[in-house]
Ligand SMILES: [Zn+2]
């Protein structure tokens with residue numbers, strides 16, 4: 001009985017969430033997420049490293065845990081910083097090119113990591129995952 005509950009919890013975690021992190025040669029952080037069987041890759045650049053994962057999660061809408069703002073942000077407002085995020089959604093189409101990459105200019109707070117604004121810069125289909 002207990003084992004079944006634990007298995008249930010584990011599979012629930014695997015269905016939605018961060019499955020991997022790597023750092024590319026030019027210093028960007030690359031995060032892999034799976035949400036409802038859809039594979040997402042998010043690359044973050046130009047944002048302080050400690051908040052990259054949080055920004056990636058906010059960008060694809062899975063971070064519903066409200067982070068407490070820092071006291072300074074409450075008093076003085078957020079300290080804005082602009083970075084770049086690219087979000088690849090894999091296997092969106094059943095025929096090639098199957099994957100779509102969205103590039104955003106993201107405005108975040110350097111103190112608390114809050115994603116304040118996102119502007120879609122480009123969107124294109126790419127040959128990434130094979131058909132079948
Ligand atoms: Zn802030």
Ligand SMILES: [Zn+2]
Nearest residue numbers: 090099128129
């Ligand atoms: Zn792909």
